[in-house]
Amino acid sequence: MTIPKVTTHNGDWSEVVDKLVAEKIASRIAAKDATIWGPEAEHEASIRLGWVDLHETSRPLLAEIEALQADLRAEGLDRIVLSGMGGSSLAPEVITRTAGVELIVLDSTDPSVVKRALDGDLSKTVIVVSSKSGGTVETDSHRRTFAKAFTDAGIDAASRIVVVTDPGSPFEKLSKDEGYRKTFLADPNIGGRYSALTAFGLVPSGLAGADIAELLDQAAEAAPALQADSADNPALWLGAVLAASAGRDKAIITADGSDIVGFPDWAEQLIAESTGKNGTGVLPVAVEVTAPELSSDAADLTNALLADKATSGVPTALTSGSLGGQMLLWETATAVAGYLLGINPFDQPDVESAKKAARGLLDAQPEPEAAAFTEGAVEVRGSEGLLDGVDSLQGAVDALLGKLEDKGYVAVMAYLDSERDADLVAIRPALATKTGRPTTFGWGPRFLHSTGQYHKGGHPEGVYLQITGAHPVDVEIPDRPFTFGTLISAQAAGDANVLAERGRPVLRLHLTDVASGVQQLLSLFK
Template identity: 60%
Template sequence: MANGTSVEICDEALAADAGGQVESLVAEGVPGKLAAADPTLWGPDAESEASIRLAWTTLHETSRSLPAEIDALRAELHAEGLDRIVLTGMGGSSLAPEVITATDGVALTVLDTTDPGQVADALEGELSRTVLVVSSKSGSTVETDSHRRIFERAFAQDGIDPATRMVVVTDPGSPLQRTAEEAGYRKVFTADPHVGGRYSALTAFGLVPAGLAGADIASLLDDAAAAHEQVRVDSPENPAVRLAAALAAAHTHGAEKAVFADTGSGISGFGDWVEQLIAESTGKNGTGVLSVVVESADSPGFTDRGDDATTVAVGPPHGSAQIATSGGLGGLFLLWEHATALLGRVLGINPFDQPDVEAAKKAARTLLDGGAGGPVASPTLVDGSVEVHAQGAWLSPGAGTISEVLRAFVAAMPDHGYLSVQAYLDRLDDASAAVLRPELARRTGAQTTFGWGPRFLHSTGQYHKGGHHNGVYLQITGASETDLDVPERPYSLGELQRAQALGDGQVLAQQHRPVLRLHLTDRAAGLVELVQAVQRLGHHEAREDSA
């Protein structure tokens, strides 16, 4: 029998502040109405959107037929020697399957990138054993469509019928469904269209790739069913109510960021999934909660959070945690989905739309239409293997090194602001770029997020434009030794990657956000030089110089 979830508010002052909101939500019967999919909970402006976005509340029941169907397909594939699963998908189509499989310890190759080197590495796996799961709610996601085309060509070049190796997950009636059926793809799973992407962990989008890879997806639904019995009740003990009330109370007092650390949950990468859920659901109308995922409970940002952040342990309580959430993965999915929807109500936000996501996509398309990912701009300065491309008036004319540029950049951050590091690189071969997050957090004293581009555009990208207007944005791009043409498209992956970085930077700059792009002409050497430049800032030096 699956156990439920638990929420512990470890900070007495926060628990007291949250108490009034808990009472209000319970008295108004909001938890029960949410579990019953009441679309009126977020006001008349949000009602039409909410009315087609609440089917996730019953997925623990409506997805019950999927495990058997997925298991049957997996057995069929294994009988043909097909046991390597590659997933192409963005946002909710990849984050949940990645958490599920990593937690279960089964192999899944995830492509949520436009980096040509990372995609080329995936192509160099054993195609004779490979099945590609093509996952897109809209059916027109540019990254996913590009991967599909590239793999189709690779299969054909290896003498393999591509249709036999393609499994599709999409919404009914999407362009991808039509393409799959016309081409005779191996299998098409259609998901409930009344579930938004970031709430889709327990739909076919989460379960199909994870189940084909060998994860125990039936137990996820058992966990969620147990959690549902807790989150649907109008009770002050409802964990989702307590969690939402605590986050709302902290936000009222200026803690607009939630810092996540794993404290021994046994769940791998949960912070990356919850980051999208919260940031994309609440980061709009100039408000919201920004998720800051840190490496451990001893990391900068968790142990020294300041007054603008709430610390959340995923797992047992930790000395620095103000809130701790525990439970099985399926239960935690449901807990955080309910809590986020409730938080949207308290903050006066529609948690189901994403009004600012399209802007960066449109800018990237415009650059691609202009050819080769847009015009090549001359760098502001060059320091070793790093080209500096600065946007905005914040850069001091006398800056001549990366450290001096970074010092001026961080000084442009508003009080209680945050630093967003965005690495348009190879998530595997350039994994060392992730060290920039703790290094910058330690030396600037600012809450610092890290995202791999372009996947963060489908996650925190909404918050960057629609949330609190106090971020500064550091883009890291890099020269590629190889590139991959996208069949029947007038661009390569490298050009698409470049257009996505430049397009998002343009949108941010147009909203008067400080943007700095550092381009690595040699990725390995440039990353070393960049880390060394950050380390030369000294502890909290950049922020202190600007005080």
């Protein structure tokens, strides 16, 4: 195990760090001082700081998780499916991928993704449903669908469902009433994106076979350095790089040479949802190691990297250490960044806006908006005024990019199947190269719990490309008046509507045939 280390280049943050040390920000965070982020944030902070000592308070969970895993394995149940959104899925994903154990993460409402999870060997399957309240539409829909699938297969559904939720939640009551296999109660004083070392992160990871005790040990080893009011505290330096690089509000994150798998996606959610609000924040951009944003001529970027991929002349922080240590490092640094930005890093006011819009569309189920025009397998729609005088797909893309400001960014939001349509990610670096601006890529609805907060609440300088697709095979949701296809369509439309209502330019491309439409877009952007 190694204590986290941060090495900075191309900038001097010593004055900022000295200020943080003098104000005892690190030790005050460790002491759960809710006044750090100002009076408006004090109430929220007072019920969101339980993450700082999880390396101690989560220890009693280990024996419970180990016992359940042993029972499941004795029954031949070794296929673990996780239904969770945001931090409930991203943390277990990076933990299990880094550990090299299999966990099927279901954080999509795309029918083909859901069907693939259902088509696995149910005789060996247990589903962990993670939700603070149980009311999250994605996880509730997954739970209902798996329960029916188990029953239809002649399997006692209750014996195959494990719940992670907050104490006293409606989901805890439902789990008890339904007689589900096991209910793990998480610390309610922790938000989802800070929950990696709570039951939300540990239960699915441990059941899948990851060494979660070691993960807590790693965090425990790192804690003293991250809680010290010292100029050597790596969290203070990383927080300063993220939030105090003058004129720079984009954090390009990659994992070059690291054995931690998928960490940028987890850090992306942590930073975006914590800082992207009140018209400010830091936009995290998770990229591949060959990304154009990391080229030597990349301009106006703040780079926070996991390995030595420094960009000449651009502020850079290189971080290293164990996974548990890195998680606590970035959580602490993000809280520090919130302090420096003058915002509350523990709320997410704009995540709920897209949820409300989607629910409204599910209730009303209006007819789809007519396409402005169709080219090949692509129907084209745009926010008000975007497509005036435009009659080609290339022209529509040019119109969107024409709205891009000098300090702006491009967001690609794909409400598709991340496995089936994986080739589509190639348009991210293509757009970054074409525009010379940072470009995010998110699979919907997963990104709604991550960069989706920043898109609506952060700096109003993005342009948004939404890609949706037809569903030739849909999946019913038991006891609900909508299918998964209807649900993901409503989530996409709701997201686009909220962005448009806030004056953001949105280009919506709907693939009437997904396979040919993906190839059409790849040809266009390349």
